[in-house]
Every structure is written in C-alpha cells, then in structure tokens.
Amino acid sequence: MACCHALALFFFQDDATAVAPATTGGSALLEMVHNSGPVAFAVLITLLLASVFSWTIMLSKWSSFRRAQAQSTRFIRAFRKSGRLSEIAALSDQFKPSPLVPVFMEINDEYQRQTGGRGMPRNPVALERAAQIASSEALTNMEQRMTWLATIAAVAPFIGLLGTVMGIIDAFHGLGTAGAATLRAVAPGISEALITTAAGLVVAIPAVVGYNQLTARLREFGARMDDFGREFLNLIENAAMASAPPPVEEETYRRSR
Template sequence: MEHAAHDFSILGLFMQADLVVKSIMVGLLLASIWCWAIIANRMAAYAKARKDMAAFDRAFASGQSLDALRNSYRAAPTSGLSAVLVAGMDEWDKSHAQNAATPEGLKARLEIALDLAVSEESAKLEKRLGFLASTGSAGPFIGLFGTVWGIMNAFTAIATAENTSLAVVAPGIAEALLATAIGLLAAIPAVIGYNKLSAEAGVISARFEGFADRLVALLSRQLDAGKAA
C-alpha cells in the first residue's frame, strides 16, 4: 500500500519534493528555456550576419568608390562589415578635414578606429553567450546540490520511520535524482550551444578583422598615391 501512496511520474516527483528542491528544479528549467532562446536568437543573428556579409562583398566588388559605398550604408543602421567601413571612412574624412593626413598618423588613427569598430561588432555577436557558459558549468552542480538536499531529506525520513525498506527510501531518492537530471538537461545544450556559437562568432569576427586590415591597406595606398600625384 505504501507503494501506491507515491507517484513516480516526473510531475509527481516534482510535486512531492520539498521547497528547496522544487526551487532548484524550477530555476534550472527556466535556465534551460532561456538557453534555448539564446541559441535560437544567436543562430538567427549569425545567419543574418553571414547574409549581410555576402551582400556587402558583392557591393564592395562592384567597383564603386569607398565614399559611395559608405554613403549607401550611412542612411540605415549599420552592422558588421558596413559598420567597420563607416568607422574607417569617418576617421579618414576627419583626418583630412583637420589637415592631419600624414601617412603614419593616419594609419595609426585608422587602426584604432577600426579596432574599436571590430570590437563593438564582435561584442554584439557574443551577446548573451556568457549565460550559456555559466549554465553549462554551474547547472550540473546546482542540480547536484538539489540531489544532496533531497537525499538528506530521504535519510531523515528513514530515521523517522525507522524503516530502511525500498518503499521508504525510493521516493526521496527519486525526487533527489530528478534535480540532477534537470541540471544536466540545462547544462548539456548550454555547453554544446556555447561551443558551437562561440566558434561561429570567432569566424565572423575574423572576417571583420580581415576586412579592417584590408581597408587600412586600401586607404594607405590611396593616400600614398595622392602624395605622389
């Protein structure tokens, strides 16, 4: 009869757990949902970034001047390669407006401006990835804490009932282990998602850095040609 008093379904185990274990389970479930939301959001953002880079590459290869290309992107909010271009061309214009376009000084200022632009765009790509890393590393331990707490309660129940039969031990142990299972449910996709997304963000950031170096070379070559003329 004692077996029938316990519901060993997942919902039943959750309802039979004490407040601390329930709080841990709910927190881990919410963290898991938020992790999936971040993964979906970042995947969509990276797909858009790749699409924007492909469109920018086509425009860059069309033969129009850097000024014309910059002006075509200035009207709309810029991101990715277009933001790097706008930052570089703005610094180029400011240097010429102040008659400060010496080759060494201009190159140094361009590199600083472009490094800042690349850092800002890279930070946008890595937005919220820290939560995935935290969940992936802390989730199992938080679930383990819930398991330890539940097992303590189970042993307390054994001592109170003065009965070590499986019917007395099993419900508390099952409730405790559910907390670890939910911790792993949150941590595993968080770790996999973080590794994949951070690697993809690194690839896109490398494209930004490569374009910034190329832009410095193009503008430096343009300045040298102007000085020679």
C-alpha cells in the same frame, strides 16, 4: 516451497503497494515531480527558468549571427564591386546587421578627416587604430548576454546537485523514521535526488554546447572584421598611390626627353 513464497510475499508487501500506483497511475516522471518536496520543487523551478533563459539567448544569438553572416557576404560583394567610397558609404545603411559596416564607417570617417577623401592619409596608424576600435566595439556588442549562457552552463549541475543532496537527506530521514529498510521509506528521497540530477544535466549540456558554438562564431566574426579592415586599408593606400602625381625627378626626366 510454498512457505518461502508466502514469506516473500509478506516481506515485500509494503514495497509492492508502493510501486503499484506509480506503474498504473500514468507518467512516473510527472508523479515524481508532483510528489517532490519544497526544496526539490524550488530546484526544479530554478532549473526550468534557467533553461528557458539559456534557450532564449541561444536562439536569439543564432538568428542574429545568421543575419550578420548574410549581410556581411552582401556587403563584401558590394564593397568589392564599387569603385568609390562615397557609393559604399551611401549603401552601407542597407547592410546594418553586418559587423563590417561599423568598421568601414570608422575607417572612412578617419580617412575623410585626414584627407577629405583624396590622396595618401597623413597618419596611417590612426586608420589602423580606428579599425581596431570599431572591430572591438562591434564584437563587444555581439557578445552581449554570452556571460549569462556560460554562467548557466557552469552553475546548473551544481543546482541539480543541491537537489540531489537534499533528496538523499530526505531518504535517510525517512529511513530513520520508518525504522526499517523498505522502499516506501526511501523512495521519495531517492526520486527527488534522481530527478534534480537529471534536470541539472538537461539544462547544462545544451548551454555548454551552445556557448562553445556561439564562441566559435564570434571568433570567426572577429577574424573577418580584422581581415576586412586590412583589405580596406590596402585599398585606400593603393588608390592614393595610383592617383598621386609622379615624383619631381621622373617629371624632369620626361620633359628633358
């Protein structure tokens, strides 16, 4: 029994000396990063920059969407309370972050060009096209840098996979150089492979979640702009019909009585 114990200690002597510094020298993660090769280090730096960029996009988008949501609610409230287009147009500058403001301004400008602000519009289809163009332009402005977020979410795992492959190659190279299957020979390559794989997932997962959530918010804004455009067009038509003079037949009938 003592002979077996001595043999085991002799066989795992190299492994024990390799593992001991990692467990007593502080954080194992920081030590693995510090001992990474040039390829793994370049992969980690690239993933770090991609993570910072993706979080910058997500935080800025969430902040701008929150302001747009609040201003849209205020603008809808003011729009429905006011009875004149001139009053709403004068107040619209206060709600600039809202994507509904450019939709209102585009429809109002087209209506003013057609009628001067009174009566039934001569070309209602042009008003609808103006609303669609304004909605499309506002949504395009809100979608800026979203493609970068999607690209980071898709590419980050593959960048981490590159570090994984290179780490495995280093592990096999160390194994061949050492000539024996010891932990000291394969540990550096395996640690590089694991840490780059984990880094790629850490970067990609938040980017995927953020992209999906922001895309859902963009769809909500697009639907809200379309609904507001239809509501505004209905308001213009109803106001124009209410202020229109009665038909000739009805006026003649009233006079005959």
